[in-house]
Each structure stands twice: as C-alpha cells, then as structure tokens.
Amino acid sequence: MCGIVAATAQRDVAPLLIAGLKALEYRGYDSAGLAVLDDDAIRRVRAKGKVREMEALYLADPLRGGTGIAHTRWATHGVPNEANAHPHMVGRVALVHNGIIENYASLREQLQSRGHVFTSETDTEVMAALIEERIAGGVGLREAVLATARSLEGAYAIAVISRDEPGHVVGARRGAPLLVGVGIGENFLGSDAQALIQVTNRMVYLDEDDVVEITRDSVQVYGLDGAPVERAVHQSELSTDAVERGEYRHYMQKEIHEQPRAVNDTLEARIGPHGVLPNIFGVGGDELLAKARGIHIIACGTSYHAGLVARYWIEEYARLPVSVEVASEYRYRDTVVPDGTLFVAISQSGETADTLAAMREARRRGYLATLAICNVPESSVVREADLKLMTRAGPEIGVASTKAFTTQLAALALLCLRLAEQRGLERDRYADLCAQLAHLPRAIEEALKLEPQIAELAALFVPLEHALFLGRGAQYPVALEGSLKLKEISYIHAEAYPAGELKHGPLALVDEAMPVVAVAPNGPLLDKLKSNLQEVRARGGRLIVFADESAPMDTGNATGTTLRIESGGTFIAPAVFTVPLQLLAYHVAVLRGTDVDQPRNLAKSVTVE
Template sequence: MCGIVGAVASRNVTAILVEGLMRLEYRGYDSAGLAVIDTENNLQIRKAVGKVKGLVDNLDTNPASGSVGIAHTRWATHGKPTEKNAHPHQSNDIAVVHNGIIENHAELRQALKNQGYVFVSETDTEVIAHQIHALVNNGLSLLEATQQAVALFEGAYAIAVVNTKFPDELIACRSGSPLVLGLGIEENFVASDQMALRQVTDRFVFLEEGDFVHLERKKFSIFNGDKELVERKVVQLTDKAEAASKGEYRHYMLKEIFEQPEVLKRTLQGRISKHHVLEEAFGTEAKAIFDRVKGVQIVACGTSYHAGLVAKYWMESIANIPCQVEVASEYRYRKVFVPKDTLFVTISQSGETADTLAALKEAKKSDYLASLVICNAPSSSLVRESDLVFMTHAGPEIGVASTKAFTTQLVALQLLTIALGRRQGLSESVESDMVSALASLPEAVSKALLLDDVIKKTSEAFADKHHALFLGRGVEYPVAMEGALKLKEISYIHAESYPAGELKHGPLALVDSDMPIVAVAPNNELMEKLKSNLEEVQARGGKLFVFSDQADAFPNSDDVTVIDVHSVPETIAPMVYTIPLQLLSYHVAIVKGTDVDQPRNLAKSVTVE
C-alpha cells in the first residue's frame, strides 16, 4: 500500500500521475514514485523517499515524460522506507505498482532466484514484477501473464503493470484491495481511490473482487477471475467536495472538526421525522430483518471500534438487546459462537479496512441473520458486500485522525439502537425524546466548537508532557478512549484511557504532578462516583482537566482546570463531548509542532492486515 495511479493517454501523463499522488497524500505514506513509457519505448522511473514533493523535485532535475504510466505512494510493509523499496518496481522492461501484501512472496522469490532473477529490494512487490516478466518472456501477452501470475499469489493486492513490449497498454487487477477505473475522452485511468482522478474525469467503474482490466487509450476491457469478459456499471460522480481543500483552515483536521454541525445535519437528513426514526435509511429489507434481530455483533477498528463501544451501552440500556463489540483483527482469528438471529454490524470510514472486510467475509460463513455496514464511502468493498447499508454522508475525510467520521458513526448507531429498541418495548415517547435530541445535535456541536479559544489556551499545559490519562464512566468511557487515541495519534503524547472506577487497580501508580488527567464528566447518574475518583487523583498531586456541564462541582484551582461544556440531553452527550477532546488533541499537536494531517507511521485507510 498505499496509493495507486495509472494512465493511458495521447498526452504526457506525468503531471496527471503526480497530481493523483498528491490527492492521495491524506492516506499516509513514506515514499513516492512513478514510471512512464517514453516516445522511444523506454521505461523512465523516478522515486523519492518522503513526501510527493521530493518526487516533484526529482522530476524537476531529471524530467520524465510519456503517454502511458503508473505511480504510487508507499506505506512500508516489507522493507524500510528507502528508494530501493519504493514503487514502482522493475523487471527489465516491466514496471509494477502494488497495494496489499503477497503472503507467499518468500517462496516465490526463491523460485525466481533459481531462474536467474536478481532482487534489489526487500519488498514482496518485486516478486510480482519478476513473475510477470518471466511469463511474458514465455510468449504470453501482458494481460495473460498478469492473469497467470496472480494465480500464484496468496494474499491481497491491487496491481497496475506497464511493459515496453506493449507500450500502449496498462493492465490492472484487484483482490482484497480497492481499484477504480476513470474514463476520459480517448484516455483512461486507474487508481486506488477515485479522489486521485477527479481532476481528469467524473466517470468511474468500480472493479469487483477478482477483476482484471486491459486499459488502452480508446477502450478498456474487464475480465472476471474466470477470465470471462464482463461489463461493469459506469458511475458518474457529482460530489465536487471530492476535490477537497483546506479553505480558510490551517489543517484538514481542523476543517473537518468544524464541518461537523453541517455534516451531522446531512447524516440525519431523511433519516428522522419529527418523532420517529425512518428505518428505510438502512435499506429496503431493513424492517423485515430488524423484526428478527435478537442480538448485535459489532466489529470495527480504531476510532470505529470506539463508536461500537458507545453503541454497546445504548443497545443494552435503551434497546434491551445484547451487544458484543470486538476489534476486527482479533475477531477474524478466533472461533466465534453466534447466537441465533444476531445482526453482524461493521463500521468503517473508508469501507476498505482490511481486517474489517476480512471479518465480514468470515461472518458470511457463520449463522448471522444478516450484515449491516455503517460507512462513508458509497462504492467501497464493505458497502458492496453487506446486506444492509447506512451511509454517513460525512464527505471526504482527509486528516488521518478521524473526527467527523466518528460523530456521524455515533449518530448512525443511535438510529439503529432506536430502530431495534422499538421492537423490544422502547416507548414512543422515549423514541420521540431521543429523535428530538438528535435533531438538536448540530446546534449543540456548534456551541461546543465555541470552546476552541479556551481549549487552545488549555493546550499549552501539555507542551512539555509525555504522558496523559483519560477518564470516563459509563458511556463516556469509550469517549475518553477516543480522546486518548486522538492525542497519541497526532501529538505523539503517550495517552491511556481508563474507566474512572479502575484507578485504584493500577493507574493511580502513574499519577504525579507531571501527568495530566483528562476527565469526561457530564452530569449523569455517575457524576458523584466520578467526583470521588477525581479526588483520589488530586490527593496524589495530579493535574486535572475536567470537561463538564457542572463546572461548579469542580472548582478551578492550580490543580484543576474546568472546561465548561453546555448541558445537553444525555443521549447525545457522547457526540458533544467528543468535540472538545478533538480540539484538545489538535491544539496540543500544534504546540508540539507535529504533522497534524499526516502523523508519522499512520495511514488513513488501512487496506492491509
């Protein structure tokens, strides 16, 4: 991984490839490169470690031009971030870019070495280049060679290949990793994300699992895994927000935090009436499936996993339905007991999260009632492979640290809670109150954003800190978990989260005057319990930062800073209290001087295991 762009045209495609890579920078990467076939049918390959800007500088001093080419941003999985390990990888007159992991690469590498191939990188991808070259040398076309090569591969891949023997062609294929075609006028493109191609086209074909494509200037052909010629739907995209810009904001993350009032309106629009949840938002078959649901299994990763943990509280306390939540990478590798009539729910911003997608595939082999995905990417793999779909309509999220995706996922999960709860005795009056609270959520989030200046000043207290502890109770504990994740992701401060009642069981040993303690403290039935927990922290010299709508309950002092969050209905408190925690992590990162939108070692869409 992480980003693929390819083009076949009558014009020089170098600038198109570079622009496509820049549009994929939000995913996170550690090197970049491209390969083009020039007018004399020679491969021109340029690479750089670090940002795409390094590749641009390389091209400024050592230009490369051609009408057929491929490009890539890499996030290291095999081998360190070096120029030799950067894509494209070459085997004589063939160049390859690849997302995913070839799990049997070591075995294939040895077989190719025995044939005389010399490897210059540590990557699994170089195996692909040499394997295809060996088959082309046996007289196969580039398409045939690619088809036969991938039959040898175990793992996940999206691959794009060019060959100077076939200078007017580009071959691409996918299995377990996304790939999309972009259709132009006498020029065609391929990419791992349609955002990379929005500057050249708005017409796309989303390749299915196992598809191969033979791309030429004036035409393209798609073959399924059985090598049969197939047709796929052409989709015309009209969302101009795909070509996202930071606008007046310093970073995408800050822009996306402040977009949340409008985004939440979009998520709710058409999904609620004045008093009720409209179940059609989950699909035409949702009502019949929901009538049978007796339990819920949620599987997700990272921020989406935290959203699932919040939903567990709602499902069991409001909908009166048992709910299990599990990290996808763990779920897929254990034997699972599936209670009868359990709904399998996946949550993913991108819809391409490798572990979550693999978990869904495993779930399909089990006795789940049906599958539902909560997602932000309408053409993604999870969406295509799920029975029911709820689109969050959050719009492109460029910052690696998820913000608006999280709050919109929480809204979706609360709508699901209400829909299932009404079948388990949830009264119309309670549903009406919850729907009314959701309708007020965009305004409540707007008010929470007014805390920005206060939180900016508060963030200065974290300037020299290396560790932080986040506390919450009940449904706010997962919110504290998400706050800790945001802080560690973009400020590189080691942050942990605990249920406040767990302090005596270990975390108190860490508390001293150098350890900031962040508490999520809305006024609910656990407020007094939480106050007692925080007094334990104060007694040991800890510095408290309390987010609460009961500021008087926590008087400010040298050791206590209270951020006064306005009072909101308890059912929407998790969404509202998330906002100041997002702002805190952002401003601490600014104070620390880190790369907010592209934190080190992380990728936006984790499409490998």
Template sequence: MCGIVGILGTRPVAAQIVDALKRLEYRGYDSAGVATLESGRLTRRRAEGKLRNLEVLLSEAPLRGAIGIGHTRWATHGRPNETNAHPHATERLAVVHNGIIENFRELREELTAKGRVFATETDSEVVAHLVTDLMDEGKAPIDAVAAALPRLKGAFALAFLFAGDDDLLIGARRGAPLAVGHGDGEMFLGSDALALAPFTDEITYLEDGDWVVLRHNGASFRNEAGQIVARQKQKTAASALLIDKGNYRHFMAKEIHEQAEVVGRTLAHYVDPAALSVQLPFVFPFDPVKLDRITILACGTAYVAGLTAKYWFESFCRIPVEIDVASEFRYREAPMRAGGLTIVVSQSGETADTLASLRYARQNRQCIVGVVNVPTSTMARESDILAPTLAGPEIGVASTKAFTCQLAVLACIAVGLGRAMGTLDRERERSLVGELMALPGLIVEATKREHEIEHLARTLSHARDVLYLGRGTSFPLALEGALKLKELSYIHAEGYAAGELKHGPIALIDEDMPVVVIAPPDAVFEKTVSNLQEVSARGGRIILIGDAGAAEAASVHVEAAVAMPPMAPTFTPIVYAVPVQLLAYHVAVVLGKDADQPRNLAKSVTVE
C-alpha cells in the first residue's frame, strides 16, 4: 500500500525522505511527493510515476527544510496523477495518508458547505481540510487533530506537518501500520521500520488507534481516547539488512533464488533434524486431542498457501479444515464453535481483510495462530501464537519466498499437530520430517532449470490465454501459477483442478491454448495423465512440469517439459513453486513488464 515517511531533523530532509521512500517501493505506488517547511511556509514537490521523477523535480527545485513528510501513493480514490499525489495541503498544514476514509463524502459535503475548496479527487484531502477547519475555529494543531480523528471512519495512517511550527509532527494510525523512530535530537515516522533503518535502530510501533506528537526532544503517545500512554521502545534489526538486487535484474529474481536458504532457515526454527521430529516453538493452549476443526483465513497467494495446507492438515490430523478468502469470511457471519483453531496467513501481517477476520475469530473464542513474515506486525501481535516465516524482507510485490516459507511453516504445524493428536505415529513423523529436511536441496535443483524455463517463456509470451491444471496439492499451485502469470505479465490465465477440465474449461482447448500441467509423481498422477490425454486429443499445447519420466509416462506429445528433481510427493508444492514462479517472471521480462512492481498492485493491502 502507500508509504509514509516523516522526519523532524536538524538539516535539510528532502533527500533523506526520498531515500526512505525508496525502501518502501515494494509496497507499490503510482505517484510520490514531499512537503517541508521553508522559513515556516509549507512547500511541496509532487510527481506522477516513479520516485526518480520526484528526484528530478527536487534537483531542479530543491527543498531545504529541516522538517518534512513524504509519501508514495497507490490510488484508491482519484486518478494517479500529480494533482492527486500526496502530500495534500491547505494554507495551514500538509498531510500524507495511507488507507481509505470511508465517510469522506459526508465530510467533504459538510466542509464544502462551510466554504472549503477542494483541489483533488481523493478521500485524503478531506483530512487536511477537516483539521484546518478546526484550527480556524481556534484550536491548536494538537487539539485539532484530537478532535478530527474520532470523526474519521475507515483504516488509515496519517502524518501531519504544520505551517509555522518546525518542532511538530503528528502521526496517527487506525488499521494501517505506523512506526516512530528515535534519534539524537531528531525524530522519524515511517510505515515500517525498514523505511527508518538508515536513521535509527530504536523504534516504537503505534498500537491500533494510537496517535503520536513528535518534537525534537521526543515523542508523546496518545491512545484512541486521547489519553497519554507509554509505548515500548525496541531495537530493530532492520538497519542490518542490505536491501539491494545483488547481481539480479529484479528483486523478484533474487528472492526466487533465495528460497533454498530461507526455507532452510524457516525449517530450522521448527524441526529437530537430529531427532527427525517437529519441535514447534510454541505450545497450544488447548488439548490437541479434543480439537475438532481448523479454520484457515488468508488473501491472495497466502490463501493459496492455506489451501495447500488444508490437504496436509486433513491428512495428518484427520479433522475437517475450512479454508476461506478473508474478504468473504469477514462478512459471512460464519458459525465458529468455541475452542477451535484459526490460522491466519499473511506476509505483511497488516492485510486488512485477514486482520478483520482474525478479530472475528477472536470474538468467537478461537485460538489464533498467526503465520506471518513480519513479527512486529499487527497480526503477529494480536495472535495468540506467532508462527513466524523467516523469509526476510520481500521487496517484489509478487510473493515468492514468503509463499514457500508459509508452506514450510504450515507443513511443520500440520505434522506437529498430527503428532500431538496421535493421528501421526512416530515413524510417519520421522519420514515426513526427512522429506521436509530435503526441501532446500531440492529447491536448489529446481532453480537450475531456469535456463530452459527462460527459453520456454519466450514462446509463452505470445499467448493470450493460459490454463494451469493440477490435482491434489498441485491444484492450489495451479491457481498460484495462473495468479503469478496474470499479475506479472498481464496475460489472462486460469487455474483449475484437473478433474474439472471436462466440466467446462475443456471448451477452451485448441491449438493456440497453452496448458501448463503440474504433475508430480503422486497418488493422483495417473488421473492427471488422463487429463493430459484429453488436452492432447484436442490439439492443446501442453507444458508439463513433472519429474524426468513424467512426459514419457504420459504417452502424449508435449510442447515442453520442465524436469523436476525426484522427490517424495507430500511436499512437492514447495519445490514445484520454483518453476511456476520462474515461468511467470521470465514471461514478464520478455514482455518488458516491471516484474517487481506490477501495475495496479500493492505489496501490503491495508484497506478493503
């Protein structure tokens, strides 16, 4: 989603703000801007498109203020152009906003009737005018913000800069993340610690509903009721992270190639390799034997991870699992029996729909496990149990290493819970853990197929539509393959359970239709082969992802085959995700698309 940076400094801050915004590029954006105080007067620079456009503007017309705010915007209300870019300003203040103000229309009508003139199409501008109107009534800046925040409905993070006061920044959050950085005579605001890493390693995270008053000598935190509260200052390791592409053309390529390392790191957190047993780093606060239902909630690629895990939990634990898209679940008023287990999955830990579903589950007395990549996120803090994915910062908008780490964590939880419930015996656990421990090496082998996948991508780039098919745990991976191709290359693609082919999608098969079939040597391989033969009989162009003998075993002509390393079938999605990701990535590159920041997409979706 949008990125926010604020600096209350001792020297010109515009360049620092832009550098910090670059660290938030992974969140996705379509315009950017900075505002500072020049001799007490608000001055802005805004530009459509990438941050480099803003940098050019600042080189031509520098800002020299020592206090400022900056923003990268991902459009929700109003077109992505310079006029709608943040910061938004009145004669008295400037504001940057991440999120959606749900009641902006009512507020805008009210303020327009009072003579306020709006210059943009955005919901964000109403915040600037609302606080300005309260100041015009005689309120001081802090009191005006205190009065305005309760009137705003929706999810947001805000940062305010006030004309004539070079010792005041105000930040607020409700539903969207915001952090305070502590410096020596300087203070900072940012959407996450990563943005502030160059300046400080001392961070305070605002709780939901908090707002903060920053001055050069420190921060004063208020809760939603306006009461002054203490919030913990903590050290963050973000400053030690080197966020660069290395020798790769895109962050996404780098992150695909990091998967062997990060999956291995994640497994080491959950598995005792010597004993070949799962050692979960937490204890369930219930008797596992009495558990009778699991609910998994997520969005996007995290949903695909949950859908894959459904197969594992039902197989290892022998209890029913409900998996739902969080944006549907939160409004469905689903009945949940008290004492159940709910697993929420999110890379950022800030996904609005998943967070709302978590809170619904809590109201229904569920034990909540958060499978999250950001351990300081809202979702991580609000879960009963944190099950971290140790993927490290994922900069590419399209999830890769976070996805495979989610799968690894969910697999470990499924094995550990099955063992605790008595539905998995010790010998089966040892076998499964052995398969898990083999995954990093298998991922390395899978990445060695990149050259042939890159060649295949040149052919696939000419397609208008692509089908992905899979059975069993390969069905969710077919959904993920189609999702990746769509979001990166903008080629229309659909994923189906292979058994559903004859129930409709087979009508699409002709000599121009590429069909990517994910067919590991599992218990349903022969069934998948029968679907391959149906595609072949209608002239479809088959791209087969399977082991070295898959094409021969299928006894059909395939246009291309990606030979995967031999492995046990249980956890194939964690390895087979690699060619699926590489295929989508290289098609995007061939087509000249921005693989790191696809159009219209954001890394962290913190609004509905």
C-alpha cells in the first residue's frame, strides 16, 4: 500500500524517482507526486490518478536536482486529490509517508494552537509540520526526525528532505517497510527492492524504529535513541527481468503462467524421493514441530484461503486440531491458547500490517513458536518469526494474487507432510502424498492448457453482475478464492459457499441469470456435490463445472458446461483447481475492460489496518 522512492545522487534524480514509482504501481494507489531539491529550493509536482499523469506535468516543466523524494498514495486520511497527495511541504521540509499515525488528531490540535494552518486533510502533514517546527528551533534534519518519531503512535515509513541540507535524505520506519539501496556515489530509499533494482542490487533492510540518513557517499542508521547501529548490506537476487511483463498482456496473466515454475522452486531441495527433507523450517524446526499439539493459522485475503485449505490437510493427515483466523479479527479478541500451539503467519509481502501485528501479539500470548510462510526473505514477518519457510514465488506485480496462493499451498503442504510423518502417518499413504506434491508443477502445467476454452467461456459472464461459486471439503476455500478473484478484477459480485449450504439460503438467488461455478475433483464428496448441483439445475441455473477427468459428471442440460482437469490426486487438487478459476477471472476482466493489474480501490501490500 503506497510507495516511497527517494534518492541523493550526482545526477538529476527525478527520472530515477519516476521509474521507481512505476515499479511500485502494482501496490495500488490513487495519486502520485515528487519533490526535488536544488539550489536551496524544493520544487514539487503532484497529480491525482496514475504516475503517468504526474509524469506529464513533470515533463512539461522538468524538476532538476540531485536530491528528491517521490510517492504513490492510497488514500486513508482525506480523499484522493492533489491537495492530499504527497509529498507534503511545510516551510523548508518536504515529506512522504506510508502508514497511519494514530495520534495525529491530538498532534494536529497542538500545532494549530501554535498557529499552524494545514492545507490538507492528511496525518502526513502533521509530521512535516512537527519536523519543520523543530528545525526552526535550531536542530538539524536528522535530530528533528528522531524527535518527531518518538512522539508518533501508529505505523509509518517516511522519507524527508530539507532545503537547509542539500544532498541529505532522512528516513524512518515503524510497522511499514523501508529499505536502503546502496549505490556508487548515490544512495536510495524505497518501499521494497523492486523500486530500486533498476539502480542497485545492494540493499540494507531497516529494522523497527530505525532512522537512516543517506548522502551521496554514506549511509548511517540510528536507533530511536539517536545512537548509531549497524545493519548488514544484502545482495538482492531480484532481477529487472523478473518485473517485466514480457509477451503477456498483463502481469496477472504472466504470473498465472509462472505457477509451474514458482511451485517447483518452492518444492525444490525440500522434498526428495523419500519425503520432506529435514530442517526446511530452520534450525531446530523439526524439534519444535514435533512438540506441536495444535496449529493456529493467521492471515488475510488470499493467504487466509490458503490457511483454510491447510486446515483440511493437517487435520486429516497429521491429526492435529487447526484453527484459521483473519488477522484483523485475531488482534482484537481475547484468544485462548492451548499448550503447545504453533502460530503460523501467512503473508505474500511479509509486511501486511494486521498479520504482522497479530504475530507480535502472539509472542505475548504464549504460543509454542511462530512460523512465517512468506515470499519476501527480508520482510518483517520473516525476520521476526522463530521458524520460516519461503515460498519462492518471485515478484508478484498484479494486485490479484495468483502464484503467491499456489506457492503458499505448496509450502503448507510441506508443513502438513512433516507434521503427518512425525505423527506416524502410514508409510504408504505418506509416500503417495509426497508423490502427489512432487507432481504438482506438472499438474498445473496441464491445467493451464484449458486457457483457450476458459477464454471462450468468459464471454458468458460479461453482461452479468452476480455469480456463485461452490465447493466441498478442501475445495470450499478454492471456491472462496475463485469468487474473490472474480470480484477483485472484473467487479462482478461473487460469493462462495460450501455446496451443502445451497438450500440454507443461497438457492433463492439461482435463476437463468445466475451462473454457478463448481469445482468437482473425484473423491468421497463427489456424489454429494452432484446432488447439490441438481438443485441448481432444477431451478434453471447455468452450471459451469470444473471436474476431474476421472469424475463421472454431466451437467444434464443444454445450458451447462463441464471442463475436465487432471487433478493429480485429492491432496494437490485444491492447488490444481485454483488455476482455471484464476484464468476465468482474468479473461472475464479482460472482456469487461477493467484494469486487470491495478483494480480500483485495492492495494497490493496492505501496510495499514
């Protein structure tokens, strides 16, 4: 959510800042701006809408200078408009900010009582005013930022420049990501590595409450008390090719097709001919897992759906009780934590505010240990967890998550198998499940071959405004994920239900204008699902069934469609059946002409509550 890029260099930085913002567009935003310092003056350009609209203003009147900050904003305090867009300027200070300042109202009142007049509705301008006030009192930029940071409550990542200190940028973070890009004769700040990979692959990941000052030739990190601290420089493995769209029309389509490779990478060197390899969760991980007497999974959105699938797996094969909860709800209730409960946090970015806060709360509640399943190695969730398993999905640019979901399922399947083996799952059954998991990349490749048929089927949905998704057992979370994808990018209202719940209410909605999408792998619940679909058929509903190639399935009327999929087995079927639902949502959105990669009102990395 939101994006920060800052630079100090011997060359004009505005083109670098704009390129960095474009690399961060996937995060979601509704306005953009940049400010550049040169000749003791700060010049600024801002615009509501996309980066390209702000860039057009810049090109009409270029901003020259070697020090600058830039931002894409996703509105929280104040409507999306130019006045609320970042950077915010107060006196000699310009500032950009991600996050939410919870005590901004009281700070704003104090500033107003001292004569400050605000020009925006944002909490960000409060910080700029506090820093300006302190500089006016005689301290330098770094000291002013440190003092201001100590007065803030909430989450923030900021980058600040002052016309009194050309060549200096000061950043700070708490609860929102910020990192340093280390160059030669130039240094940078960014929300994530993708913003900076075009200029450097050497990164410094800041810890909670770090304050950093960069110049062209130096990087110095400080604790909130002002004392210097050391932070290691890491070589990023991210490549510029990884964030290019290539031959695909949209990033989402590219990322759907990257899933066989991404899942294979997630499984590589973690599962072998004889099963899951030891210590893939970190040193001492197997010993901690062996002590687990229950699992509590916390996540948001798509990651939450992955957790729901894992509940079915772990309870069936490892015979451990599992609860799965939305992170934003977990934080605000008084949870009972049975002895020996393992806390599992799932996050694509590793910076999801609610998930990160839930994990920190879990440390106070007496869990056995915390395990992070995540795609970003240097993220806060990963660094703060006791155990970790990286999903290796690579950069995911499209806001609607695809390969993050299937790689999370692959990682959770590894967790399930390790727990099941430790608890004495029959050897033949364990070997079969491992073989299914090893086959998953190939099964996803086969599912992708359905794309031409699904693209044709998508035309049915274009004039419609509602859809139902159905599944049973571990396919119910897959139905939830399918409905989420459709609503996210096509703006069609979609809901998902366990198929057995149809007669408890949703059946009232079914008619010839309501498509009903069902996922139907072969298995013990197939006959029950077929009975549920008969209820839809009897009421004239249009059935779209994704069925296992070995499942006896017939829509039974001229308005139904059945597409066959080789699931590869009941264990991996949830991951395989997810793929055609992703393709369906994608092609419906393309035909409806929506912004597939950056759907309205949504952000990729949700770093605020």
